[in-house]
Amino acid sequence: MHTLRRIAFIAAMAATLALIPTTLTAQNQPNRQNRQNRGNVDPAQMQQRMMERYREQFDVKNDDEWKVIETRVQGVMDARREVGVGGMGRGMMAARGGRGGNAAGDNAAAGTGQAGGRRGGGRQLSPAAQELQQAIDAKASTDEIKSKLAKYREDHQQKEAKLLKAQDDLKKVLNGRQEAVAVLAGLLN
Numbered sequence: 001m002h003t004l005r006r007i008a009f010i011a012a013m014a015a016t017l018a019l020i021p022t023t024l025t026a027q028n029q030p031n032r033q034n035r036q037n038r039g040n041v042d043p044a045q046m047q048q049r050m051m052e053r054y055r056e057q058f059d060v061k062n063d064d065e066w067k068v069i070e071t072r073v074q075g076v077m078d079a080r081r082e083v084g085v086g087g088m089g090r091g092m093m094a095a096r097g098g099r100g101g102n103a104a105g106d107n108a109a110a111g112t113g114q115a116g117g118r119r120g121g122g123r124q125l126s127p128a129a130q131e132l133q134q135a136i137d138a139k140a141s142t143d144e145i146k147s148k149l150a151k152y153r154e155d156h157q158q159k160e161a162k163l164l165k166a167q168d169d170l171k172k173v174l175n176g177r178q179e180a181v182a183v184l185a186g187l188l189n
Contacts, residue, residue: 058178072170076187079163128155
């Protein structure tokens with residue numbers, strides 16, 4: 001009797017485990033379709049919806065006031081994109097053979113805006129980053145890499161300074177509540 005219970009329990013567990021992959025596969029089907037349709041999104045429409053959400057969150061009713069804030073929000077977003085906040089560098093993807101390049105270090109497309117010259121998320125590498133990546137891929141001398149790295153760091157510091165200025169400019173036109181919303185939205189530190 002005890003053996004029968006054990007066999008029944010094992011059979012029930014096996015049946016349950018057999019159903020799990022089917023359930024997970026069925027749940028993933030709509031996600032695959034959504035990923036395929038992402039390429040059809042108009043960036044301008046997406047940007048407009050984002051700005052509308054910011055306007056709602058900031059609770060701005062006056063169009064003239066919104067024009068000033070919107071311009072500064074756009075400045076912060078542009079500066080963030082330049083700095084690459086939240087993005088992975090090409091090298092991280094290339095090491096795995098991902099979208100940013102390939103594991104073999106094929107960098108033929110680096111200057112053309114194709115895979116080798118892109119960052120994760122489809123962003124174009126800056127010229128300083130491209131030069132550094134090319135030096136790494138070519139296994140350049142230590143001195144050359146140090147030189148390219150210094151140039152890249154200087155370029156990156158300039159972009160970070162531009163971001164800080166854009167954030168400061170935005171902060172100047174926001175009231176206390178709006179500033180708090182901007183911090184939570186990731187526009188301000």
